[in-house]
Amino acid sequence: MSDERDETQGVDISEAPGWQAIDRWVTTHFPAATPHQFASRTPYELDEPSPLPAITVFETRAPAGWLYVSYGLSELFDKSAPDPDLSGFGFELSFRLPADNPDGSLNEHPPLWPLKLMQALGHHALSTGGGFDSGHILDLGAPLVPPGSDGPDDCKLSALVCVPDPALGKIDTINGSLLFLRLIAVTADELEILSKLELGALVPCLAELEGLGICDPARGSFLDDPQKSKILRRYKLGIEL
Template identity: 70%
Template sequence: MSDATSHDGDAPGWNAIDRWVGAHFPTATPHQFTSRHPYELDKPSPLPAVTVFETRSPAGWLYVSYGLSELFEKSSDDAAISGFGYELTLRVPVAPHGLEGPSDTPPVWPLRLFQSLGHHALSQGGGFDSGHFLNLGAPMVPPNSDGPRPEDCALTGLVCLPDPALGKIETVHGSLLFLRLFGVTADELEALEDVKLGSLVACLAELEGLAVTDPFRASFLDDPEKAKIIRRYKLGIEL
């Protein structure tokens, strides 16, 4: 993938995403990584682009996919929904000094994660929705990347939730939900997978209000106070 800040052609869906996310992060200069092989499933980067916005409080990065909704022209039969009806987002903090390179450059490992998930979605005809759990079977940070070493990353699963900041928008091609990916550990995945969507959103909001995925964190179940929150929601008790 290459880092770019513009694209050619008439792309009303693409422009709608740019405007909406840019309005939420007006002072950030986006880093846009475009694919040389968009939509080619035999290539490692089938998503047309991933744009990364710098965030503050906490300092870090917001990754947004481009290509699971209809970016260029309307091709699906459902006028109410753009493409699969969503784009993926992921928010990560700046890592401890020296582990992700320069602080003004977004880490590359989430790009690889996005392209892998994008390949799955494009090949399966969707595949993700609010409340879905994904067991990656391995640490979410791949080996030989600019993130933590896999053995130092306890997050091996993902939860899909409505993005708490970006929500849902209407485009000329239909509606589009920004679907936030939140990294979880194996024991968190097991504890939360039976919690209903509304309660799941509320639970994770208590645990991590901004839905920031920190690949260096330990399990919430190792923290006595946060473990109480998970147990409460697992029992169906909401305050």
């Protein structure tokens, strides 16, 4: 990315208790090699393509893959938001990819295309004063993976659903609480069903479809899968187990 850089040691967080809290929480759940940190040269500048201060990508195990976490929608440094119980907007975004290769191995560096996606969503949140919550649906109207990027070609996923992160959940920091919102990518035909579900059905439906909240950008529609199509149709009919 032209305006971001991979700097695992490039950001001084000694005066950033919110940042440190996120680091501690995520590495407790996903202990692995040194994370890849992509720090923006233009944090909080809404006329720039990378307004989030940073996105950190953590290596995951069992299964192997990548976990992307945003930094900057909660309060990373001093407390300034008026609500003492919430840190900033009260959330950060997370996004999880499977292993890069069919044998389950990872490349040296994580894919870059999710960074642009999360920065765009961060721009939306910063410019609208939040804009995301559990159950929020965003129809991209285009493939999740842009053509010509370092992701798979012909991606069928074209919408995102926000749900509480199944692994990270919610934490309390010195600046207030924050919820990690996992971005779940879906196809247009899946969205047609999911968009009609109430939050109380939407979250368990997605948990049944993909319990770890991993986004495989190369997958086809769940409606073409004999087992997962049954889950979607059951929730469409209002039948929950």
